Amino acid sequence: SGLASGARYGLLIKGGAALETLGKIRTVAFDKTGTLTMGQPQVTDVVPVEGDVANVLAKAAAVERGSSHPLGAAIVKEAELRGLDMPRVFGGTVAAPGKSVMGRISSGFVTVASPLHAAEQALLDDTAQERISALEDEGKTVVTVCEGKRLIGLIALRDELRADASEAVRTLRALGIRPVMLTGDNLRCAQGIADAAGIEVRASLLPDDKLAAISGYKAEAPIAMVGDGINDAPALAASSVGVAMGSGTDVALETADAALLKNRVTGVAEMVTLSRATIINIWQNIALALGLKSVFLVTSLSGITPLWMAILADTGATVLVTANALRLLRFKPQTQENAIIVHSSINANGSRPKISSQIA
Numbered sequence: 001s002g003l004a005s006g007a008r009y010g011l012l013i014k015g016g017a018a019l020e021t022l023g024k025i026r027t028v029a030f031d032k033t034g035t036l037t038m039g040q041p042q043v044t045d046v047v048p049v050e051g052d053v054a055n056v057l058a059k060a061a062a063v064e065r066g067s068s069h070p071l072g073a074a075i076v077k078e079a080e081l082r083g084l085d086m087p088r089v090f091g092g093t094v095a096a097p098g099k100s101v102m103g104r105i106s107s108g109f110v111t112v113a114s115p116l117h118a119a120e121q122a123l124l125d126d127t128a129q130e131r132i133s134a135l136e137d138e139g140k141t142v143v144t145v146c147e148g149k150r151l152i153g154l155i156a157l158r159d160e161l162r163a164d165a166s167e168a169v170r171t172l173r174a175l176g177i178r179p180v181m182l183t184g185d186n187l188r189c190a191q192g193i194a195d196a197a198g199i200e201v202r203a204s205l206l207p208d209d210k211l212a213a214i215s216g217y218k219a220e221a222p223i224a225m226v227g228d229g230i231n232d233a234p235a236l237a238a239s240s241v242g243v244a245m246g247s248g249t250d251v252a253l254e255t256a257d258a259a260l261l262k263n264r265v266t267g268v269a270e271m272v273t274l275s276r277a278t279i280i281n282i283w284q285n286i287a288l289a290l291g292l293k294s295v296f297l298v299t300s301l302s303g304i305t306p307l308w309m310a311i312l313a314d315t316g317a318t319v320l321v322t323a324n325a326l327r328l329l330r331f332k333p334q335t336q337e338n339a340i341i342v343h344s345s346i347n348a349n350g351s352r353p354k355i356s357s358q359i360a
């Protein structure tokens with residue numbers, strides 16, 4: 001009944017074990033991009049160092065074209081909006097998760113990378129470094145564009161916080177759970193987003209660092225991780241309960257133990273509440289069943305109640321237990337955004353989520 005009730009609110013939980021663990025978690029780790037934020041960054045600034053804006057944007061977009069990263073998608077969209085001709089890429093592109101993407105165009109190798117990992121390609125001088133810090137202080141994510149070993153420009157992007165992110169964080173704290181944001185983005189930008197959401201943050205984490213962070217928390221107490229599967233699928237799999245955003249990748253939906261179909265991050269707290277209610281309900285039922293049975297065992301053995309009455313009472317207990325379990329179907333999440341509850345398990349993009357077949 002707990003699983004069915006969750007499904008009605010767009011909370012999909014893959015089976016009883018995950019439902020049970022959710023009630024015990026002490027920490028919830030959130031990915032930033034696409035989880036606490038909308039995951040639809042927009043290009044805000046293009047700073048050319050060599051050539052003009054179009055040169056930087058077109059080359060960056062060329063190597064990002066095959067990339068599934070939200071930053072890459074934003075760069076390609078911006079180049080298309082400006083009607084730029086993207087140079088041809090020869091021999092495909094190479095992505096280093098959490099760091100960069102690289103490809104070869106006719107004039108040489110182009111790399112789009114985080115400032116932290118740009119140093120592997122080119123040295124950032126003081127002017128570039130200052131410009132990066134200034135943009136990051138505005139809450140933007142900056143990527144560097146290099147051609148060969150030369151920095152040719154910077155692209156700044158901004159992603160908006162989800163409307164229910166701070167409510168999600170507050171609700172978890174009220175349940176005695178510690179929320180923390182794990183991100184591959186730089187600390188300046190991440191700190192701005194984290195402050196707005198009211199959450200503590202660990203930034204500049206590579207996918208392996210996210211995994212290590214999860215294992216660290218998990219060694220202390222059960223932890224849930226909420227992510228979209230881009231550079232965090234291993235962390236989702238390693239946490240006690242992995243929760244995928246409904247808009248996330250197929251990998252996320254497959255590795256996760258649960259999913260938030262309506263992309264409401266407040267759903268994590270609702271899952272915990274539902275789990276706790278279910279666990280209490282199960283213990284009530286066990287106590288009820290055993291209690292009634294022992295009363296009638298004693299009384300019928302000692303001849304106080306006739307056998308037929310004991311049998312009838314046994315059936316009655318089953319009815320009571322079932323009725324108590326069915327109360328869970330009346331479960332309503334406490335958070336305010338319930339107006340947008342949809343009674344179906346269809347994704348926002350219209351496709352059926354893969355895990356829907358597994359609802360008990």
Ligand SMILES: Nc1ncnc2c1ncn2[C@@H]1O[C@H](COP(=O)(O)OP(=O)(O)OP(=O)(O)O)[C@@H](O)[C@H]1O
Binds near residue numbers: 033071098141184185
């Ligand atoms: N395809 C790419 N194009 C440009 N930069 C990239 C790309 N992939 C990774 N990066 C750089 O590496 C950084 C970390 O990437 P990662 O995907 O781990 O984190 P994120 O998506 O920014 O944030 P989060 O970890 O919260 O999802 C990015 O902020 C960006 O600077």
Ligand SMILES: [Zn+2]
Binds near residue numbers: 032231232
């Ligand atoms: Zn991410």
